[in-house]
Amino acid sequence: MSLVIENLTAQIPDRQILNGLNLTINPGEVHAIMGPNGSGKSTLSKVLSGHSDYEVTAGTVTLDGQNILDLEVDARARTGLFLAFQYPHEIPGVSNANFLRAALKARLPEGEDIDAVAFYKQLYTRMDQLEMDRSFTGRSVNEGFSGGEKKRNEILQLMMLEPKYAILDETDSGLDIDALKVVARGVNAMRSESRGFLLITHYQRLLDYIQPDIVHVLMDGQIVLTGGKDLALKLEEKGYDWVKDEVLATA
Amino acid sequence: MVTALDNDITDIKADNIGDFTFPERNKFDAGFGVSPRTVDYISDVKNDPDWIREFRHKALEIFNSKPMPTHWATKDLDNIHFEEFRYYLSDGQKPKRSWDEVPEDVKRTFERLGIPEQERKFLAGVEAQYDSEAAYSNVKKVLEDQGVIFVNSTEGLHKYPEIFRPWFGKVIPTSDNKFSALNSAVFSGGSFIYVPKGVKVSHPLQAYFRINSEQFGQFERTLIIADEGSEIMYMEGCTAPKFETSTLHSAVVELVAMKGAKIQYVTVQNWSSNVFNLVTKRGIAHEDAEVRWIDCNIGSRLTMKYPGVIMKGKRARGEVISIALANSGQHQDTGAKMIHLADDTTSNVVWKSISIGEGRSTYRGQVHIPKHLKGCKNNTECDALLINSSSRTDTYPAISVKGNKHATQHEASVSQVSEDQIFYLMQRGLTEAEAMSLSVNGFINDLVKEFPMEYSVELKRLIDLEMEGSVG
Numbered sequence A: 001m002s003l004v005i006e007n008l009t010a011q012i013p014d015r016q017i018l019n020g021l022n023l024t025i026n027p028g029e030v031h032a033i034m035g036p037n038g039s040g041k042s043t044l045s046k047v048l049s050g051h052s053d054y055e056v057t058a059g060t061v062t063l064d065g066q067n068i069l070d071l072e073v074d075a076r077a078r079t080g081l082f083l084a085f086q087y088p089h090e091i092p093g094v095s096n097a098n099f100l101r102a103a104l105k106a107r108l109p110e111g112e113d114i115d116a117v118a119f120y121k122q123l124y125t126r127m128d129q130l131e132m133d134r135s136f137t138g139r140s141v142n143e144g145f146s147g148g149e150k151k152r153n154e155i156l157q158l159m160m161l162e163p164k165y166a167i168l169d170e171t172d173s174g175l176d177i178d179a180l181k182v183v184a185r186g187v188n189a190m191r192s193e194s195r196g197f198l199l200i201t202h203y204q205r206l207l208d209y210i211q212p213d214i215v216h217v218l219m220d221g222q223i224v225l226t227g228g229k230d231l232a233l234k235l236e237e238k239g240y241d242w243v244k245d246e247v248l249a250t251a
Numbered sequence B: 001m002v003t004a005l006d007n008d009i010t011d012i013k014a015d016n017i018g019d020f021t022f023p024e025r026n027k028f029d030a031g032f033g034v035s036p037r038t039v040d041y042i043s044d045v046k047n048d049p050d051w052i053r054e055f056r057h058k059a060l061e062i063f064n065s066k067p068m069p070t071h072w073a074t075k076d077l078d079n080i081h082f083e084e085f086r087y088y089l090s091d092g093q094k095p096k097r098s099w100d101e102v103p104e105d106v107k108r109t110f111e112r113l114g115i116p117e118q119e120r121k122f123l124a125g126v127e128a129q130y131d132s133e134a135a136y137s138n139v140k141k142v143l144e145d146q147g148v149i150f151v152n153s154t155e156g157l158h159k160y161p162e163i164f165r166p167w168f169g170k171v172i173p174t175s176d177n178k179f180s181a182l183n184s185a186v187f188s189g190g191s192f193i194y195v196p197k198g199v200k201v202s203h204p205l206q207a208y209f210r211i212n213s214e215q216f217g218q219f220e221r222t223l224i225i226a227d228e229g230s231e232i233m234y235m236e237g238c239t240a241p242k243f244e245t246s247t248l249h250s251a252v253v254e255l256v257a258m259k260g261a262k263i264q265y266v267t268v269q270n271w272s273s274n275v276f277n278l279v280t281k282r283g284i285a286h287e288d289a290e291v292r293w294i295d296c297n298i299g300s301r302l303t304m305k306y307p308g309v310i311m312k313g314k315r316a317r318g319e320v321i322s323i324a325l326a327n328s329g330q331h332q333d334t335g336a337k338m339i340h341l342a343d344d345t346t347s348n349v350v351w352k353s354i355s356i357g358e359g360r361s362t363y364r365g366q367v368h369i370p371k372h373l374k375g376c377k378n379n380t381e382c383d384a385l386l387i388n389s390s391s392r393t394d395t396y397p398a399i400s401v402k403g404n405k406h407a408t409q410h411e412a413s414v415s416q417v418s419e420d421q422i423f424y425l426m427q428r429g430l431t432e433a434e435a436m437s438l439s440v441n442g443f444i445n446d447l448v449k450e451f452p453m454e455y456s457v458e459l460k461r462l463i464d465l466e467m468e469g470s471v472g
């Protein structure tokens, strides 16, 4: 029972971006991925989610034993994979509450509907945890939200949808220091023995608030280095050139 | 020219409302094509007063003399062969079908839209009558107490000629266009409403309340007069697909809002894709009056409909809120006509269209503000959403604003639901069709709010249905 990525190779027309990537996330674990701009971090998250821009040319991905590469985007999501986007999309005219209801309803058998009272109770509890104003339920999804509000809204969705595996793509970028703490608290509240996380970040600071179990370095579409929390500190101090030297030395 | 409403119409007594009895119907139809004989036939069957008979004959001449407007409208109009239609069917000649004969997909759509059992039968053409007496009786009592007249147009012209006649054919002259002329020659069915001074009708009035087989007829004629300071909302149609046997529909609707009055006319129509729906709708707003058209057009082979408001008195307001949904094989050619004839008049047009598959939507607008006026305002917004790459939209705004003492604003946009938006929604677990219909519902959400609650719920379901077939 894990999210297992083996030799994942993916490309856009005439360019390979993921070059045989290996990564296993067990329930209960928090993994962090760091890596230079353009190294393929967001691509990894989108390939896992099934974005049609990318063609998988080799490798496998299984979620608790199920091969998800053959599934459509929505089916992957319903098996328990969640992606907090680096750039969350705006959906004009669709209220946050209706959006979440639709997403939850999509997980129910055909013809069943969610209990509205319980839904709002849960929604308000989660919003309170994220210190989000109630007015956000009625506002269109992400429309006119500030950068930080969008990120918070991604975490709200995570909390409502309760996935088995959550990928957070640079959720910390654009958050002020107080917001970072609030969001981290939200994520920590969702940490559990049955849930795995993959945090994509550029800043070790996030990892002060959400303590990772394992830290990876992604370069040129591959995981090149894996370590504990101190790896993030070392990266912060020494930069990615150090990783290159390190990788060359061990090669 | 517009004639003033006679003052003594307010003396109409409420107690003789509703006891009108229809003359025994002739069991034969008028045959195919439209000729003076057809017109006489209809006048005979309907026991028309002479002035109506003359009105019809004159209209027929005008109809015959007018060319098809294919110099600006779609050439598809040339496929209408007037000689192939029947222009009047008495009840005995209406094609009857049993519920078993109604196609499965139509039944399924009724089911999905949650249309009540009895309405389904009516809409499917199984029953000629929609019995809503129970639902209507309370409303009817309230209306009677307030002196509101709400009858079908035939009854209106027979019983209330002193109110009916001064306005009938005055907002939309017979010669307005080829189809208004056709309607004027052969009209039957439709509503006549008169709201006395100062009366605010709290319930929206629905054609359903007194529906009969003529109500959804091919050539309806509706006239609504709201006397000074009164208010009324009228609703027609429903989101369920009308199961059509006749393919040419041409209605005329005239609204008169006297000083300070307010009329809202809500239409939701879902035609099957063999129907030509060529409608003329216009209202006059006198001083401080307001006319609002809230219009949703779904389906049909071709709909041509440009609700208009003539702002005749100072500070009058006109508004058109319009939603068009065109799927493959369908063309929605809709828009608005705003004629400013007094100072400080304000008009607003918000039009949104959704084209699915090879569906085509066209906005055609006209805003007219003459030079001698001042302080007029118009706002026009047109937003088109294309679902597939083969969908199509065009806009033809004609804004003739003379003089510089006015404020006009026109915005238009064409957009597509982006792939990234669909990806985002699907990543949250929604199927592609659900993602699409949520996006489309979002697109028209601000306009749907203008519709009465039951319509907006139905509209949402309908869009879900339309989207199911459009993706994958």
Ligand SMILES: Nc1ncnc2c1ncn2[C@@H]1O[C@H](COP(=O)(O)OP(=O)(O)OP(=O)(O)O)[C@@H](O)[C@H]1O
Pocket: A012, A017, A035, A036, A037, A038, A039, A040, A041, A042, A043, A044, A053, A086
């Ligand atoms: N759909 C696409 N079309 C073209 N190029 C793409 C596409 N997706 C990714 N790329 C390219 O692949 C490389 C990896 O992009 P990706 O967004 O995964 O980087 P990243 O590691 O997330 O970077 P950052 O830290 O800046 O967010 C980049 O060079 C990017 O331009």
Ligand SMILES: [Mg+2]
Pocket: A041, A042, A043, A086, A169, A170
């Ligand atoms: Mg990225």
